[in-house]
Amino acid sequence: MTTAVHTHTSLRDHVGAPLDRPVTLAVVGAGARGAAYAELAAQWPERVRVVAVAEPRDAVREPFASRHGVPGENAVADWRELTARGRIADAVLIATLDADHLAPTAAFAEQGYDILLEKPIAPGEAESVAIGEAAARTGAMVAVCHVMRYTHYTRKVKELLPEIGEVVSVEHLEPIGAYHFAHSFVRGNWRRTDESSCTLLAKSCHDIDWLGHVIGRPVVRASSFGGLFHFRPENRPALATDRCLDCPLQDSCAYSATTLYRDGLRHGGTKRYFTRVMTAGTLTEEAVTEALAEGSYGRCVYACDNDAVDHQVVNLEYEGGATASFTMTAFTPLENRHTKIFGTRGQLTGDGRHIRVYDFRTERTTVVDTSLDGSSAAEGHAGGDENLIRSFVDALHQGRPELIRSGIGESVDSHRVVFAAEHARRTGTVVTL
Template structure:
């Protein structure tokens, strides 16, 4: 019997999880869908044969007439996580929840507590824990072959395109609609660093601000929209270049029936939020941030969130007592101090594989195993995920107050 699931929020992430459902109809069946956007709701509903009466515009309508199912998959924007997740777990659904968990630490704790009391699981989608590259790093550190971890420096390269698309012009550009940028973008990184060390964080300190994407930095003569800007061709942040010439970051542009992707890009550039000048948006999230963490066993970690780079990947240097591990999402170079030998693990080819090298699909696979009561490697349950959220919330407090925070 396939597990029955309800999809809430049929955007980018849900399409990924539903790819798993399409490939494994014996394991999972979509029985209801909640999505305000007509095109998205009906496209996914039609693909999986969801009856019209099980397609809902708002989750309040769904929870007023809940369709029986084993689990809810929740991929709404982060300001719409807490309420539907609480309703789902109170009604006894297991939940696969996109990160970040919620918008405050108290909400995260409420959700974990309510799930425990109702005997259901909430699994948070920390994709790095299922990714072959990061699993290998974890295995190398946790094996103990290179001794004990002393310090780590880690950089999350968000990159210019992702940042201007999502954090300056787009969905995550205002903190009140989501979360502090560190949590929104780097909770995976903090989770990864706590996971590989297996230690709790004791103190945090953080710095950063919205330094560049502000109106006073707009070059002379810049227009409000890139499509009308005389500086197009010279500006590194041009929306015309990103969406029209390079055709990047357009996978989330919905194409209504009878129109083409060109029509949609043209409309977005002329009228939509994604066509705006990066210096004249309503963004208020930081554009650079650094975090220092002190963990148990005196481990020290420094981390930066870097937007101003074309290298949109993570780099990590792990210094241990008997060796060091240097990684850049493509290769892992391990140096053993005793032999002075180096070993290189090359994952470049694997990175070409879609769905974060299959890690997104693994999240679904393990979640479904867990709700069937089978043995699983599901290791991103809410209680563990909360540790990374705690660090990010307190880092934000540190950034705003200028203090080091003891957790």
């Protein structure tokens, strides 16, 4: 017979014993991802309740606290103010900028919190390993937001894989999308590797992790090529100005900030997500115009301080001889990832929603529709965001650690593959793991 738990507790202390109250959750970093995850959690008030937030921007923190009913004393600018009070929740969601993950994760782990950590774990291998070590030392359950593991599409791919025999090779494409790349990796927070992390880690650690999850074997060797091809000063059109707002080319340029953010404001859709980010959530003509005139998101893409690579290929060899080729590129529509998996008895092709299985013997193709489209963050990663939060909350509320599919140990391992691939790109070598 199981018993209820009544105080702040960790998952490891009540495995198999459901809580008789909602899980209490603190949020560190209430930007786009932190706010989105908290909003999903708000769907299940009987299972989880946001009780604290640490966010340095008043204009972001105050509406967040109001939305989730966070008491004033628990709505603070710095996460250290929360840790200074001792443990005030069961779990914490850490969604700060990439470079700011290690310190809060280690501090909250020491206080016994279970942790949901936005990807990437950290910008460098040493910090990523250190977070893994902090989890092992304290016994904290640390789950990483590798949302692709949690989609119905991924579960179905793994279910269907045996039908094509043994996996021999994989071809995988991440089409980042031209305006998404311009927003995040030319004008935005991930434009510089010294301020965030390399593009492969920031954008595609999902994909490297997903490939390992699907193939089910460790990587033994990696090579990579790529660079910053287009978003460079020498490619700037002759008439272009430093800001799109007063540029004579703003209505014809493929990367016009005025077009992107005003479309998002006026017409909604996926572009509204990016408009909301650039205005810190204020969706008005005045806020958009002010951000275009003064903020980083109003700059010409050829006049930014960016160095993030806009295209990269990665080749991986797995234990046992299977291989994978991965392409990450900015120069696409914003659409689902595309994958072909080549097996000894057939081929599986997927586009993030539809899965086609071709059988060599019968020469027939079976099509499965997983029913959810839209694999970008703006679209909830084809249900991955919601399933991640549901799994994390249910694991803690029901005492079921098996619901966590992206634990810190395996996530550190897949991050190490990313770091190896990036080292291979920078040095022109083949890296053995």
